Amino acid sequence: MRFSVFSLSSWHYLLVGECGEKRMRSKNPIILSCVFILILLLGSVQKVPAQDFAYSPAVTPTPFYTKTVEWQITNVTSEVVEWGFGSGAFWQANENQHIVFDIHQLADAEVHGIFTIGNLTIPTNDSRIAAEIAFSIWPWFPGLISHLTWTTVDQRSTDAASGLLVGELEILTTTTTKSYIYHQAAPGNQNTTLIYDKQTGILLEGYTEFFFLNDYHLGVEYVGVTQVPTSTTYFGVLLTAIFVSLIIAFVVIRRPSVRN
Numbered sequence: 064m065r066f067s068v069f070s071l072s073s074w075h076y077l078l079v080g081e082c083g084e085k086r087m088r089s090k091n092p093i094i095l096s097c098v099f100i101l102i103l104l105l106g107s108v109q110k111v112p113a114q115d116f117a118y119s120p121a122v123t124p125t126p127f128y129t130k131t132v133e134w135q136i137t138n139v140t141s142e143v144v145e146w147g148f149g150s151g152a153f154w155q156a157n158e159n160q161h162i163v164f165d166i167h168q169l170a171d172a173e174v175h176g177i178f179t180i181g182n183l184t185i186p187t188n189d190s191r192i193a194a195e196i197a198f199s200i201w202p203w204f205p206g207l208i209s210h211l212t213w214t215t216v217d218q219r220s221t222d223a224a225s226g227l228l229v230g231e232l233e234i235l236t237t238t239t240t241k242s243y244i245y246h247q248a249a250p251g252n253q254n255t256t257l258i259y260d261k262q263t264g265i266l267l268e269g270y271t272e273f274f275f276l277n278d279y280h281l282g283v284e285y286v287g288v289t290q291v292p293t294s295t296t297y298f299g300v301l302l303t304a305i306f307v308s309l310i311i312a313f314v315v316i317r318r319p320s321v322r323n
Contacts, residue, residue, distance in 0.1 A: 116172035116210040121263040121288060123169055128290040129176070130166040132207065132265060135159060138282035146183060146195050156181030162283060164192070164207055165291070174208045196281055197271045198257060200245050201228050205257060209264040213241055220245075228253065240267065247273075260285075 122130050139156050146152040156162070165177040174189040180196070193199040193206030203223035209216055217234055220243050224232035230247035240258055247253040253273040260267050265285060272280035 116212060116215075118169055118174070118208070118210050119263040119265075122166055122174070122208050122265065124166055124293075127293055129293060130288055131291050132164045132166065132288045133161045133286040134207070134266070134269075134283040135161055135286050136282070137284055138270065138280055140277075140279050140281065142277050142279065144279070146185065152183060152185060154181045154183035161286060164189075166208070172210070174206075197253070197255065197273065197279065198266070198269050198281075200224055200230075200232070200253075200255065202226070205243075205259075207266045207269075209241075209259050209266070211261075211264050213261065216241070237261075263288075 122132065124130050136156055136158055139158055143153050143155045146154055160181060162181075163179040164174075165179075166174055167177065168175040176186070176188075178185055178187050178192055187195075189206040189208050190204040193204035194201070198206050200220060200223040203219045205216065205220070213236075220232060220234065224230050224245055228247055228251060230245055230251065230253070233242075233244040235242040235244070239261055241261055242256070242258045245253070245255045251273075253271070255271040256269065257266060258268040259265065265288065266283070267285045268283070270280075270282040272278075
C-alpha cells in the first residue's frame with residue numbers, strides 16, 4: 064500500500080488532535096531517530112528466493128551473518144584439475160583437507176558465495192560448483208546445497224539420467240536423507256552418489272568418479288556450518304545510528320518544557 068505525505072499528515076492530525084500535536088512535536092526527534100534505524104534494518108533485508116526453490120534457514124545468510132559450510136575430502140584425484148574450460152584456473156587438493164563454501168546470497172533460485180577447494184578460492188555459485196567437481200548428472204546440478212522442493216529434485220535427476228548421460232539412477236528416501244545413486248550406461252563411466260540432509264539441503268556425503276583422458280574422483284563428508292559476521296561497515300553504521308539516536312533522545316527528554 065502506498066501512502067502520500069498528505070495522507071500521512073492528515074491521519075496524524077486526526078489521531079492526535081491539536082493538543083496532541085504540540086506534544087508530538089517535542090517527541091519528533093525520537094520518532095525520526097527510530098524511523099531512521101528501522102529504515103537501515105529494512106533496507107538490508109535479504110532478497111527471498113523464489114518459493115518453488117525454498118532453502119533452509121541453516122544455509123540462508125542474513126544482513127548480519129554469512130553462512131560457511133565445510134566438508135572434509137575423503138578421496139581425491141592426484142591430478143591437477145582445470146576449473147572451467149580455458150579459464151586458466153586450476154585446483155589440486157589432498158585427502159583430509161576441507162572444501163569450504165562461504166554463502167553470501169540466495170538469489171534467482173541459486174546459492175552464491177566464495178568456494179575454496181585445495182589451492183583455489185573463487186567466487187561462484189552452487190550450480191557451477193556442481194558442474195566443475197562433477198557432483199551432478201548433466202544438466203542437473205544439485206551440488207553442495209540443494210533446495211528443499213524434493214519432488215522437483217527427484218524429477219530433474221530422473222530426467223537427467225534418461226537424457227544425454229543416460230544411466231541407472233536410484234533414489235532413496237529416509238526420514239532424514241535423500242540419496243541419489245547414479246551409474247552411467249556404457250560407453251560412459253561416470254558413477255556418482257550424493258546424499259543430502261532433507262531438512263537443510265546440505266550434502267552429507269558425496270562421491271563421484273569417471274575416466275576421461277585421466278582418472279578423476281572426489282569424495283567428501285559434511286563437517287559443519289557456522290555463522291560468520293558480515294562486514295564491520297554495516298555494524299558501524301548501525302551502532303552510530305543508535306548512538307546518535309540515544310543522544311537526541313537524551314537531549315529532548317532533558318529539555319525543559321515550555322508552558323503557554
